[in-house]
Amino acid sequence: MKFGILVNEGPYNHQASDSAYRFAKAAIDKGHEIFRVFFYYDGVLNATAHSEPPSDDRNVIKNWQKLAADHKVDLVVCVAAGLRRGIVEASLAPGFRISGLGQLIEAGIQADRMITFGD
Amino acid sequence: MEDDFEAGTVKKFMFVNRKPPYGTVYALEVLEMVLISAAFDQDVHIAFLDDGIYQIKKGQDTKDLGMKNFSPTYRALEGYDIEKLFVERECLEERGLSEDDLLVPVEVISRAEMGKLMAEMDVVLTA
Amino acid sequence: MSTLHTVNKSPFERSNLQACLGHAQNGDSVLLIEDAVFAAIAGNTFAPKLADAAQDIKLFVLGPDLKARGMDPAKVVDGVNIIDYEGFVDLAAASSTIHSWL
Structure with missing residues (x-):
């Protein structure tokens, strides 16, 4: 089965990213x-x-990077939300890519299940 | 199961709003998500319950905060063919509000009806 | 098909769990994760509401989140099942929709 995952919160402040991982x-x-x-x-x-x-402590970013490297998981960062918060191509850890919100809607359409982790 | 998807797939999407605007960014960024979803020709529903109802309260004026008043955008959703806006009656009443306090036409439904509607969805996105 | 509802906040801090239980349909599953696990421990004032809900809804709590917070699995409210992340995935796969109450 294909899962799509939405992560609403940053690392460390909330458990959301850990739970999603x-x-x-x-x-x-x-x-x-x-x-x-x-x-x-x-x-x-x-x-x-x-x-x-x-x-x-655990390294939340590295956890995601390893998952992406080991299992070819597509890690997509919203361009608009990133720009607001200073996350641009130059600040991106390897394994992540920047794209539009359409990628989220597309995941909702293509995945069998969509699950959100947030605050 | 994995090959179910076809180019013409139309899923029932629901964006659930339970948080008020301005105190946090969620309301604004959910709205941006809703606008993008319009391009995908999906069956889009927006639910306002609990404090999410305050997102569509009339008379918002953010001038003194220096923040963008994005509430007029809810009225523009119709132009994107997003017309299925639902508000939960019990949540309105709990807050001493009525449909007249809302800045956009909505369908006011009961909590029981909202629960049934949610159960029909394929994708529920929350913030 | 049924919905899996996830809740991640204590009912003493937020209304998510209350809202979730007010909308979940008969046969749906509700999984308490992160700070929602406190609701699952017998003796708290919210527990009777969970016990009530357990008549129509399948209730689960995420074991690793219980353990991290020092909550005793033996004290989980009757009718609430403890699962791990594998069980979480199974529940998600077995439900047609996942609704995360935030």
């Missing part, structure tokens, strides 16, 4: 496909290349 990982482990993860609202901050959490 755990869900995505469990879905892949069970043989499902993640059609796309779309980052919107402050969720765009999950794509920053400049995050350096303390070494005894």
Whole structure:
């Protein structure tokens, strides 16, 4: 089954991104496909290349990057929400790409299930 | 299951608004999402419940805040063929509001009807 | 087909859970995650509402979120099932729509 995931919040302030990541990982482990993860609202901050959490904490951004690298998961950051918050091509961690909100609606149409994680 | 999708797929989408405007950015960015959805020819529904009702309260004036008053955009949705706007009656009453306080034509339905309507949706997006 | 509702806030802080239970249909599933797991522990004043809801709705709580917060799985309200992320995925796949109450 194909899942689409919407992440509404940035890393660390909220558990949303962690929960979305755990869900995505469990879905892949069970043989499902993640059609796309779309980052919107402050969720765009999950794509920053400049995050350096303390070494005894999980690295939320790296978790997503590894998922993308290992399983070809499409990580899409909303261009409009990103511009508002200073997330542009130059600030993007590898594995993420910037595109329009249409990619979220398309995920809703193409995925069998769409799930949101937010505040 | 994986091959169900065809170019002409029309799904029932619902954007659920439970948060008021200005205090957080959610209302504005949901509205941006709604506008984009119009380009995909889907069956779009917008639900206003709980404090989401305040998004469409008449008389919003943000001049003193220096923020954009995006409430007129709700009236423009009709031009995008987005006309299925639903408000939950119980939530209006709890807030001492009536349909006359709203800046856009909506269908006022009961909580029970809203629950049934939500159950018909394929995709529910919330913020 | 039925809907999976997820709720992620304590009913003592937000109205999400109340709103969710007010709209969920018979046969739907409600999963408490993140800060909503506190609602699932017996003895809290919201618990009777959950027990009521359990008559028509299938109730679940995410075990890893319970454990992280020091909540005792043995004290979960009767009728609420503890699941892990795998169970979460199964529920999502088995429901036609997922409604995250935020």
